[in-house]
Amino acid sequence: MSTDKKHTPLSDWHVQHGANMVEFGDYVMPVWYSSAKDEHLAVIQHAGLFDTSHMAAVRVFGPGAFDLLQWCFTRNLDSCVGKDNAPITPGKCVYGAFLDEHGYAVDDSIVYKVADEEYLVVVNAGMGGVIAAHLEAHKQHLDVRTVDLTDKLGKIDIQGPAAIKIMQQVLDAPDAAFDKLTYFSFKGHFDKTSPFAATARLKDGTPMLLSRSGYTGEVGFEIFVEREHTVAVWNLLMDAGRDYGIMACGLAARDSLRTGAVLPLSHQDIGHWIYTRHPWPFALPLDASGGFTKTFLGSAAIEKATDAPYTLTFVGHDLRKIDTHTAVVRDEQGREIGSVLTCATDMAIGRYEGKIYGIATPGKPEGLKIGGLSAGFVKVKENLAPGTQIELKDARRSIKVAIETDIRPDRTARKALKNFL
Numbered sequence: 001m002s003t004d005k006k007h008t009p010l011s012d013w014h015v016q017h018g019a020n021m022v023e024f025g026d027y028v029m030p031v032w033y034s035s036a037k038d039e040h041l042a043v044i045q046h047a048g049l050f051d052t053s054h055m056a057a058v059r060v061f062g063p064g065a066f067d068l069l070q071w072c073f074t075r076n077l078d079s080c081v082g083k084d085n086a087p088i089t090p091g092k093c094v095y096g097a098f099l100d101e102h103g104y105a106v107d108d109s110i111v112y113k114v115a116d117e118e119y120l121v122v123v124n125a126g127m128g129g130v131i132a133a134h135l136e137a138h139k140q141h142l143d144v145r146t147v148d149l150t151d152k153l154g155k156i157d158i159q160g161p162a163a164i165k166i167m168q169q170v171l172d173a174p175d176a177a178f179d180k181l182t183y184f185s186f187k188g189h190f191d192k193t194s195p196f197a198a199t200a201r202l203k204d205g206t207p208m209l210l211s212r213s214g215y216t217g218e219v220g221f222e223i224f225v226e227r228e229h230t231v232a233v234w235n236l237l238m239d240a241g242r243d244y245g246i247m248a249c250g251l252a253a254r255d256s257l258r259t260g261a262v263l264p265l266s267h268q269d270i271g272h273w274i275y276t277r278h279p280w281p282f283a284l285p286l287d288a289s290g291g292f293t294k295t296f297l298g299s300a301a302i303e304k305a306t307d308a309p310y311t312l313t314f315v316g317h318d319l320r321k322i323d324t325h326t327a328v329v330r331d332e333q334g335r336e337i338g339s340v341l342t343c344a345t346d347m348a349i350g351r352y353e354g355k356i357y358g359i360a361t362p363g364k365p366e367g368l369k370i371g372g373l374s375a376g377f378v379k380v381k382e383n384l385a386p387g388t389q390i391e392l393k394d395a396r397r398s399i400k401v402a403i404e405t406d407i408r409p410d411r412t413a414r415k416a417l418k419n420f421l
Helices: 011-016 036-045 065-072 128-138 163-170 174-178 227-240 251-260 299-304
Strands: 020-024 027-032 047-051 056-061 092-099 105-115 118-123 145-148 153-159 186-188 209-211 220-226 246-249 310-316 328-330 336-346 349-352 355-358 373-380 389-393 398-404
Touching (some): 011 027, 011 227, 027 036, 027 251, 036 047, 036 246, 036 251, 047 227, 056 065, 056 128, 065 128, 105 128, 153 163, 163 220, 163 227, 220 227, 227 246, 251 336
Parallel strands (some): 047 246
Antiparallel strands (some): 092 105, 105 118, 153 220, 186 209, 310 398, 328 389, 336 373, 389 398
């Protein structure tokens, strides 16, 4: 393992608690502790705690902040919140992507509106400097300033149905923090000098930005704190969660959970190809007719593209998976038609008479044993209808899978918090 890799503030904790550590991007991170399966199921049934301090963030300030993001970010910030497509307001966040002029994804991101002239852009590991430079390169005459917060924050995700009860134990004023905290909204601030810091803090006064979001498809929170508070907050949450079945979780469970939730991994499922014809059309500013509601960096290239590949979702018939690096996709005639982007195993789902059920599915067939199914994304030359059977093949094995529109049913991320109290 390289000695020049970065470590999060929780690295020593991971090693002391038996984590299997791997290199991930610029960082050394835990891939699992007990088993990826147990950690995956803990998030579905109880709660899981993830060290996500490798993620990067960029603060964007100034009178031109909105206009800069409106040009560089794929979502239309004037029309992106809720069923009514309302403008983004302070306390709301939204998922989208930053593209280059070719319409290729530089990185995907969640943009948080803190105030009218202040935004927080959360991107993937190692991408803070890249996105800060990308924004600076396109600000032109705008009065705006960017600050790369790479390695200056601690970030912890608590995910699963018990996450709300655990947070109740540690927050200073949980009822106020949870009030109107809908999906993709947030309270508080990690900067103690911010006027918003008092709206979400621990009982000891530690300020945090508490976001009702996550990367698992299940209900929970993303927590941002100043770096020096990371270990204390992690230990506090682990202690508060012991009676609720909390488990520390690594990258393996994070990958299998996000796959089951039909969420992409940047630079794997989206990347150096046209950002269109994928399972995430909500990340583009589309109107009812399929046109764009705004002009943005990369939009012209997308509109002109005629040969963009299709990124499609698949689910297997058992838990076997294949290597995504050497895999090819073949149709029933044996033609190679594309490649595998992600292939993971969601341990919380199973098939019965062709239909996918989850552990949390109400009224699932009696006697159905949930043993897990492989799932993921393929990039292919032509569109394939749901139900189409294809073969994924690598050097070791081939597996039959079906094109699907969704993977793990009955996910909890969007459910009201009151359902879990």
